[in-house]
Amino acid sequence: MKATGEMKGTHMSTRKLITLVALSLVCVAGGLSGGCRSDRFEKPPRQFLPDMDDSPKFKPQTATEFFEDGRAMRPTVRGTVAFGATTDARDAGRAAYLRDDAAFYEGVNADGTFLDRIPTGITVDSAFLARGAEKYNVYCAVCHNYDGYGKGMVGEQWSYALPNFHDAKYKPGAMEEVTDTATNTKRTIPAKTAKDGYIFHVVRYGVEYGARMPGYGHALKGSDAWAVVAYFRALQASQDGQITSDVPVEKRAEVSAAVERAHRAFLDQRAADAKKAAEEEAERLRLEAEKKARQNNKPASPEVKP
């Protein structure tokens, strides 16, 4: 029995070996026919190290239930500077990294409402206005035009008419009527559109609703955006100013002469434009008459009138 048993055991193990070899052959063949990366198959690909392929992580801009606000991307903690931004605590530029001054960086008061006027720490002088003018002419004039009436080269092609910066609602101190939904009563409050903080916000972040305006925060940072706001006010003042009340006595003659020159240039340009338009129209009519005459197989006559 023992011998038989041993014999049987040996016999079994040989069979087992053959089965194993056959199985492994099938496996290798299967593995090979399973294809390589980038081959197309109906089934999900084989993953030999799944935790490397599918490591737990959040992709940018995705949602999560883990954080209360539902955002996977975390905003920087207030009062901290991202690692590598600056290493020196005495770096004077740290204030700019910290962006802790909501009035200067966001144009808002502590309670989140828009500042009425440019932050008091900013000195608005002629150099500041010149900077604002330069930035305005680069970033805003294409749409809003150099004068702020909204008829810039791109602005004119916009699907809606662009706002006019000289409208009352953009002037400092403008009020607006709002309806209290709870009591259904109307009351007047200072208009948001009249506040410097709001203009600053529009410069940096654009307008999300209506005709939509892109933000220019990538190009106009901190005081540059405030310089544009200051120039925005100067543009408004330029249309409302009175020589007798807004211009110092010693500058009045100079300003009057400049206004006179600009007015004459405007009239000359308008006359030149009208003359050119009339000439073009005459030429168009002449060509049309010529064509008609040719079609009628008659010689063109300069007397032909439409």
Ligand code: HEC
């Ligand atoms: C590409 C075109 C474009 C450029 C450039 C542009 N804007 Fe605008 N802006 C718009 C449009 C469109 C609107 C109207 C949005 C609406 O209220 O529907 C607008 C609206 C505004 C308003 C009024 C917002 C309101 O709530 O009534 C202000 C103020 C303004 N822009 C300022 C600026 C300043 C300052 C710049 C330069 C930094 C600038 N814009 C650059 C297209 C532009």
